[in-house]
Amino acid sequence: MTLLQMASLDRISSACAGASGPAVEVPLDGTVYDLATGEVLEWVPKNNPIRAVLNTLKSSAKPEPLKVYPVEKDDSGRVYANI
Numbered sequence: 397m398t399l400l401q402m403a404s405l406d407r408i409s410s411a412c413a414g415a416s417g418p419a420v421e422v423p424l425d426g427t428v429y430d431l432a433t434g435e436v437l438e439w440v441p442k443n444n445p446i447r448a449v450l451n452t453l454k455s456s457a458k459p460e461p462l463k464v465y466p467v468e469k470d471d472s473g474r475v476y477a478n479i
Contacts, residue, residue, distance in 0.1 A: 425450045427459070434462035 416432030426447045428438040436459040442448040467477045 425454070429462050432464065434464040436461055 416430055418431045419428050419437055420431050421428045424446075426438070426441045426443060427436065429435065430437055439459040440447060440451040440454050442451045465477050465479050467475055469475050
């Protein structure tokens, strides 16, 4: 699964943290991923009516971790990813 196959992962959740550090939450379905490892920390929680429906629709789907890539930031602030 790639980011293009999912709802936008545009929110870093300060309330969520995995064993490796910060986590990201998919705004639409609420799934939470560990930002460093890609591990699924919470799969489609039922914390509102829309997410409850999505949870039902995704109940037979197996949670898959996100792909993560090593990145480096230089002194000027440029970020390089090894994809």
